[in-house]
Amino acid sequence: MADCSAICVATCVAMELMESSDDESNFLLESDRKDRHKTQDFFEWTVPRYFPDMFKKFFRISPQSFELVCQLLGANEQLAKRTYRGGRQEIPLEKKVMIVLRYLASQETILGISDRFNITVSTFTKYREKVVNAINDLLPRFVQWPEELDSVAIKFNEMGTYEFQNIIGAIDGSHIPIEQPLECPNSYYNRKKFHSVILQAVCKDDLSFVNICVGMPGRCHDAKAFKHSHLSEIGDELCRQGQYHILGDAAYALMRWLITPFRDNGNLTREQYNFNKFLSSKRQVIERAFALLKGRFRRLKYVSIRDIKCICKIISACCVLHNICLQSDEDIAEFIDAEIDELDANLGENFPVNADNGEGILKRNNLTIELNRVNS
Structure with a gap:
């Protein structure tokens, strides 16, 4: 049966402003502060050390679900890995997805997430748009009558x-x-x-x-x-x-x-x-x-x-x-x-x-x- 979900989008579109902060306590924040790898290598070094329950608490999905999401998004043209032509290396798909999952899972500020993953705010905004759009492309497949x-x-x-x-x-x-x-x-x-x-x-x-x-x-x-x-x-x-x-x-x-x-x-x-x-x-x-x-x-x-x-x-x-x-x-x-x-x-x-x-x-x-x- 054809997909019957509808997304009714209001017509009032305005400029996106800065994200407000929240007093939410971040999981493992104290240990991260003591970790010299926190900013530079959070994705590369800290996250791989998380036990499954730690990962799930921080990103609000299990490692197995995370792998499935990455697999589903891997074929999306917006997120496909491009041929390296010199300059800064492209961020891995898993890191892009992880950044956006942390955003959706919490009230942590954009600045805080950007610092945690060692990226700029503009880079965060770019990948949030791409990943969110790619997830929306999956809607007919996963939200259907x-x-x-x-x-x-x-x-x-x-x-x-x-x-x-x-x-x-x-x-x-x-x-x-x-x-x-x-x-x-x-x-x-x-x-x-x-x-x-x-x-x-x-x-x-x-x-x-x-x-x-x-x-x-x-x-x-x-x-x-x-x-x-x-x-x-x-x-x-x-x-x-x-x-x-x-x-x-x-x-x-x-x-x-x-x-x-x-x-x-x-x-x-x-x-x-x-x-x-x-x-x-x-x-x-x-x-x-x-x-x-x-x-x-x-x-x-x-x-x-x-x-x-x-x-x-x-x-x-x-x-x-x-x-x-x-x-x-x-x-x-x-x-x-x-x-x-x-x-x-x-x-x-x-x-x-x-x-x-x-x-x-x-x-x-x-x-x-x-x-x-x-x-x-």
């Missing part, structure tokens, strides 16, 4: 305590904090009083993303971000005309392929209350996926760049790497950030939602009867 929908639905049904058949994904939006853009700053200023862009994503039971849309301004409600995404146009086809469905919260309009909870105005029936409980237990997987994404790639906790296009590429690159790492069967427990829910909580309250679809209402009513029967 599943073809075997039956197997996905079975795994969703087996997940957790309750049965809920024919689920193939869960959808939500997450706010990525950014520096105030020079153009259209009010559009990116959300209700929690910080600037952000929205990452809308659909994930499977294994936390991998199957569809992403990046770049809608933080002021937008989830329902509006969804309406402007390609998924809103093709979702029914992807879910085979309602044979399968994805789960969303009450911010989304109810459709035969997008199932949402009953809005609780204080008069829910017992069956409706139970249905909401069943749905919530399955839909939590997308919140866990966002917590893993932001916990692993801590740059997403605050992207101090004013170029919206660059920000969107960085976010989507993190989503691609997120999926690659999951394919490598990494232990993810140490990366999941429990504080992420607080960042996105209630950003959509008091916003109007689109009208529920008649076919969606009928399907949810039938699901309510069936789920109360099988889970009783």
